[in-house]
């Protein structure tokens with residue numbers, strides 16, 4: 345089921361695309377005609393999402409990958425080249441999810457893992473595709489979090505890594521614009537399965553949390569966030585780089 349052709353003939357790598365917002369992005373990008381390579385720590389979920397795209401008439405493949413590990417990231421790039429002969433887009437949503445803890449109790453290992461997956465992962469996914477992105481004047485989309493802007497208590501490791509991703513993306517946009525490569529950052533609010541499960545068990549908590557969002561709800565990964573990411577990958581966003589897109593129903597202000 346192709347809903348558009350803004351990405352027809354292109355190859356897009358989606359890291360962390362096996363679940364949640366990443367799955368929503370992969371489906372939306374596939375429905376715009378791109379060949380999607382889904383890379384995820386969970387190889388089975390990556391394959392499942394690729395299967396969903398193909399079941400809708402799109403082209404996709406899924407494989408296991410740790411964005412903090414250069415070899416597996418390079419394998420995703422190679423798979424994209426084998427599938428379509430080019431790389432036009434890189435979307436990285438992977439994050440470590442080390443949980444909530446106050447700084448007084450935060451261990452350095454959690455901080456290290458958030459930075460490895462978040463900052464180093466965003467670096468490796470971009471860097472490993474760079475030569476190919478130069479050829480296609482490609483587009484990169486990384487994911488930050490409102491917690492990095494607000495300094496949310498108990499999320500020091502995650503929020504600091506997310507701030508690092510945003511700054512890395514900003515520097516990359518400034519450096520790589522000369523090649524026609526665009527690099528943007530998305531700050532989402534989405535009902536991913538883990539978030540949805542928590543709120544299904546605690547509906548009052550959802551009402552309270554969603555009530556603080558101007559649009560009064562969490563976003564749907566495929567319908568609310570995926571299409572905006574597809575836009576950033578497309579020629580419709582050809583003059584857009586170095587920006588942070590708040591795809592969060594108005595929850596956080598820059």
Ligand SMILES: NC(=O)c1ccc[n+]([C@@H]2O[C@H](COP(=O)([O-])OP(=O)(O)OC[C@H]3O[C@@H](n4cnc5c(N)ncnc54)[C@H](O)[C@@H]3O)[C@@H](O)[C@H]2O)c1
Pocket residue numbers: 359360361362363364365366383384385386389409410411412436437438439440441461487488489490531532533534535536537538539
């Ligand atoms: N859900 C929200 O409301 C929200 C809010 C702010 C920011 N974000 C950001 O959006 C992105 C997606 O969030 P989500 O809620 O859909 O997450 P999620 O936990 O549902 O999905 C994350 C995916 O990344 C994969 N992953 C984890 N570590 C990986 C690694 N090292 N290499 C490759 N894949 C890995 C997981 O297996 C999973 O499939 C994340 O970057 C998150 O920080 C989400």
